Amino acid sequence: MPATQTTAGGSRTNADSPPQLRTSRAAAALTCATLLAGAGNYGLSLLMVHLLAPAEYVRYATASNVLLAVGTFAGATMPALVTRELADRPHGPVQRARGVRLCLRTAGVYALICAAGACAACATYAGPALTAAVAAAAVLLWTNATGAGLLQSRQDFGRLAVLWPAEAAVRAVASLAFLFVGRSSAGAVAGIAAGAAATAGAAFLSDRRPLPCRTPSAPHRPPPGPAGGGPATGRRAPWRRAASIGGAQALMCLLPSLDVVVATAVRSGSPELAPYQALLVLARVPLYAATALAAVLLPQLATTPVTTQPAASASTPTAHERIDRTPVHRALRLHWAAALTITVAVVTCPRPLLALVVPPSYAGSAALLLPLGIAGVAAATLTVTATVFLAWGPLRQQIRLLAAACPAGALLYAATAGQPVRLAWSAALLTTVTAAASLVLAGRRIASPLWRTAAAWCATAAAVACVLYALRGHTALWCLAVLALAATAPAAVRDRQPTRTQGPLRVLHLAFEDPRSPGAGGGSVRTHEVNRRLASYGVEVTAVCAPWPGPGCTPTVHDGVRYLPLPGRLGPLNRSGTLCRLAYFCAVLAGLWRLIRRMDPDLVVEDFAAPFSSVCVPWLTRRPVVGVVQWLAAAEKTEQYGLPFHLVERLGLRSHSRLVAVSEGLAAELRRRRPGAQVTALPNGIDRAAFTAPAGAAREHVLYLGRLETSSKGLDLLLRAYASAAPRTTCDLLIAGDGPDAETARSLARKLGVEGRTRWLGRVEGAVRYALLAGARLVCVPSRYETFGLVAAEALATRTPVLAFDIPNVRDLVTDAVGVRVPPEDVRAYGDALADLAADPARCRRLGRAGPATVAHLDWDAVARAQLALYERAVGRERNEDAGRAQ
Incomplete structure (x- = not known):
């Protein structure tokens, strides 16, 4: 971890700034590792559905859920405890060894308590073999969590990203091996213990390299108190901190699994709960991702500067503390984008696709996916918000909230255990209410209304879910919509980078x-x-x-x-x-x-x-x-x-x-x-070269310059008008430009009989463009619609009159002093005006001479400076020196 330093004003700063969560390779790696591990665990569970008899699968699934609660509890408690304990000690090898020994003793105590509790939870339906496997797995899960905490304290997320999928792989291989030997749920559960043992050993071995010692000038942070805030002194302080963190995490990890534990105990492991448990694994994918996110977030929050200065008002987080809330907002945006995208896809999954991952008999219980998905997102939100209290405290608020929610949930689940749909909706209601309360508490802790952002995300997810639900009958369209959702979801979590005060815009x-x-x-x-x-x-x-x-x-x-x-x-x-x-x-x-x-x-x-x-x-x-x-x-x-x-x-x-x-x-x-x-x-500008373009001596042709297109530029109207005016004028029609309707326009000219009087010049640019405009007797702008009329403005700058339809935006440029306007799309009136102007060169010269003065204010340099000033206001930056000199 980066060394912390104390400034003269009493504030802490980091020698090395923490990585940005939104682009952190650690967050991406751990998220992918969690998804891989979750996919492996889910695949193993699905495989057990087919390999085990229904009664054995219910025992296995229930024991797995109990161990999931133990593993989640251990994974949430020990990394936090190890990170806080080692961060609060000078980084010498002796001090680190003492901290590690203390954490191992704490893990041992918790492991024994959890092993006893897990065995008690399975006692009503588990035999001796299954009970022994559950106890061994519980102890090894705590050991594994301690090893993960050692890597997390170093912010060595690369090894964590390798170990998590490796644990799932070892678990799968060992479970299948034990299963084929004994054909019982005990062998499958023993694979969980084997996976935890293998990765725990790898974590401890990889943590043996020495750490750099903290410099004497960098005193460490005072350790927090039992509730996560304030100093703690005495030999019992670490144990109090461990008890506080462990109590909060135990309640938080118990809450998501309480429905399965209570319902299974009430119904004595009835096979009717098998669909509920199978679909619950699918709905809990966001919880796995939230666990990875919390693992990255905790060290970042632990190293986030907290300035100890007098607060501006009583509404600030604490009386003398100002907290950087940016990492919390980043983490929650990332969590909601991932969790809601996954949940919306799971909840609206078409029946044919659902039948590919669960047995057909279980797919018939798809109505459970909506409440279970809501409960999964809420439980994942609890996991992320709990990190705020673990890092900054106080924990007592979170403990009180969860201590009230768990007993209420036990009573509610016991009352609805007989009906899986009611049980699922009860879990969704209780978990959502608890998560909402936790968001409110976390928002008060960092002085930011997090619940408003959560409400906006949920409303968006509900709208997307309605669209996907309407497409359930069309599997291909549903898949395309989900792929589009997955492609656009990352945009929602992109951060606005701080404006650079140095360097170019x-x-x-x-x-x-x-x-x-x-x-x-x-x-x-x-x-x-x-x-x-x-x-x-x-x-x-x-x-x-x-x-x-x-x-x-x-x-x-x-x-x-x-x-x-x-x-x-x-x-x-x-x-x-x-x-x-x-x-x-x-x-x-x-x-x-x-x-x-x-x-x-x-x-x-x-x-x-x-x-x-x-x-x-x-x-x-x-x-x-x-x-x-x-x-x-x-x-x-x-x-x-x-x-x-x-x-x-x-x-x-x-x-x-x-x-x-x-x-x-x-x-x-x-x-x-x-x-x-x-x-x-900000109107368009005109190149200064247009005002100095030499006029042609003869000015014997009529010119159209622009995109060869009919729907807006009206080239078809011009050709029809010129066809009616051609017998009354000797001026040819020159057409310069290219575009999608070039061949259509040529065909129309042939059809109207003016092909011999029309010359197609192709695309022209730069000085050639202005010379062409200056050499025309008249420039035709037959547009049906224009937002500005750049060609008309350039023609006026070259002293050439303009003939146009009387449409918005063009009439501001082509006044009676510099040109002629006729009613919109009136081909006969346009042809008559073209013939009259082409036959009166003196009038054209008189109108042309008035043109430059009317467009002299259209200057590209002024437009660019004004647009740059608008850009700088948009990003909150003062005008840079180069732009000031140019101005």
Whole structure:
């Protein structure tokens, strides 16, 4: 354990900070080890169902549950006692040896008491052989727990992660060997003793290497008192502490197994309880995971700094103590994400899948899974919250709570033992009430209302369970839904990292469109123009974009901005642009947590994109999120495809609290749809090169520049309007750009008879783009819908008038002084206006000369600085020096 030091002000600090629980390899390793061990134990129990007669299986299952309570009690008590005892001693070999001997003596006393209690619990139905096996297993489980405590005190979680599955493996092999010799429940229980003996020996052998001695300048922490708080002195202090910790853990471990113990005793081991006991093992998987989580959490809490300063008010945890509650919140989030995901899947499991893991006769009792699952989550929550009291105390509150719950549970279970369904619901009710009370007490201990967070998690789990329950009749759909749930659950426990006060701001931009991709529009231009300026200010920007068919779709760095296609590989699906775009949204939903873990950004920016607008990114991460809205027309996509895209857009808007709109009109619409959100209007900018582009001498053509697309850009309307105006003008129509409807547009031009008057220029960029705009007599913007109208603004900057439909956001740019507007989608009026303007070059020059002054305020540098300031406010960081100099 890291050495603790005392500062001049009386506070404790750690020489080495404890590992972060959310990304700790120890937590991940122990969780996987627990799942493997739990799977092995459950598989062994299922195997015993088939190998043992029903009466023998009931004896084995009951003895296993008793030993599970003993092992849970030992595993919760001894590691805590060993960790606290060795942490409170100077780390010299002599002092450590004394602490280990004291812990072994304590374990021996507890082992004898538990062995006697376990034998008494099994006395009504167990013979001499089974009683002897239970007693031996109880003693060895305590020895094994002491060895695990020695490794835990070192925070040697790697060896623990190996020993736990190894114990399950040795137990399974030994149980099967003894079973085939004796064909009785006693042999199966003897395997539990063999597994505990093997891993205990391995733990003690691996703990023989020397520890570094504590430096004289690092005095150790005063030992806590009997109730877990305050100093304790005298030779009896360690025994009092052991009694206090052991009493609390005994009651806590007894409570989850009390239903089986009482019901079996009342019904004298009736075979009718076999389905209840078999399904109980499945419902207790969260308890195994919580045990691993508590093993990692306890050493972290024991080394968490507690500053002894006067409290600000009486509502603080204690009169002179300030506790860092962050590890507790991390642990509970991780616990609820794992426990509720597992429980929801177990409770809603379809009957065909359930029949694969339990006998068909037991699968008929699936109604027990819901109450047993609730009881399992509540018991696991008790295990996690108990760690708070073990580390920081006082334990007396937890002891009183459990001392009241256990007798009440015994009476309740005795009354309902005759009906398994009522027994299961009684267990769910009692355990849930006790866990809720423990959460309230723990919340008071750390001055944080934990029960509110728990209520939110449970409400979410209930909603998900309803969806999965509705899919029970469709096993394949249920499996896909569970896989999606498992893929998105880790996002719920991602921490918001503390803002870095030093170093560059890191931005993960979910940009959807790469400016290099075919058909990329004004949205990608804005994203790149802003991001490349942010990169020049020292911001680290990673833009995640949808892949596209064809060459060039590779990760790259352009103008200091890192572009990353997501997903990177689609195989044969990469041939379809539509599938690439859909795959992008799926990859964001399922893999955003992995991206955040790998890149560790300070801020996530989500560009709204067709057809969903937003995929609720703020609900997928705990990092600050800013939504950039350049597109808000999911309703049109709903009409086009008949799919409820508008409902997804509504949820996406509800998830965001910080939004950037590219026009005042769009900002007003966002404020109407999302009251309470912080909406900032930041229009697009224009490259200064557009204002200095040389005008063409002739200006003899009409130009369309943009994405070749009909549903929003209205290219089909332009072709029809030009076809009606062509006999009245000598100007040809130039079409520049690429997009998904290029072939459709060419076919329409041939059909309308204007193919010879239309020239297709392909994609143009940079200086060529501005020269093309400046050389046109008229720029046509026939859009059905626009969020800003970047092409119109660039045309005005090059002194070229614009012809457009009178639609929102465009009418703010194309006024009567710089262009002409006609009623929306009125093809005849558009054709007449095109013919009139093309035939009047003097009017076009007059309108064009007024254009630059109306868009002079649209400056990319100003937009980038304003957006950077918004980003910094979102992460709570002051403007950095580079940005200040740029400003």
